[in-house]
Amino acid sequence: EVKLVESGGGLVQPGRSLKLSCAASGFSFNDYWMGWVRQAPGKGLEWIGEINQDSSTINYTPSLKDKFTISRDNAQNTLYLQMSKLGSEDTAIYYCARGGYSAPFDYWGQGVMVTVSS
């Protein structure tokens, strides 16, 4: 069974950093692109970015390119999202998903909440 489990969320002060993890199981992690999507409270979905199998290609939505960094550890079957200079606008549920490039996001994690507030 494919499973994606995000962790690392919580309450963080404005201007600080936070790193999210997404633990994958039930499939060959290093065969797939992976991505991150977020959803602000009561709002729609926002594509954050994606990473290919060997981390040689990483794409970001332009507005987040200088704040967020996507990485992966294939040995640990884990996807990461490093977020810096956080502001209130980054308060959202963050989802990891399997897929990317031309492949649809066919499996999603349950999401992890990040709240940016003093």
Place this chain on the structure above:
Amino acid sequence: DIQMTQSPSVLSASVGDRVTLSCKASQNINKNLDWYQQKLGEAPKLLIYFTNNLQTGIPSRFSGSGSGTDYTLTISSLQPEDVATYFCFQYNSGWTFGGGTKLELK
């Protein structure tokens, strides 16, 4: 940047109705479009990929169509469990979700 406009933003329909949701792109996206369903409090779920391909396990009452800038998700006979918000997503040039259509029961 390609903008994706979904209409209507809210749709009320009765069980058994044929329902059509629209997604319009600001430029040609060459059928590079997926549809996702999100029920309240849950993660999104893939319904349709590359315009008209039904994801495994999704009921056949869901179908997708379109080309160029105009795309449609159709539910042939609405069921109570279809109450959700539906998002289109383009990946032809950049990556953009539509704003969503909230589907309610009348």
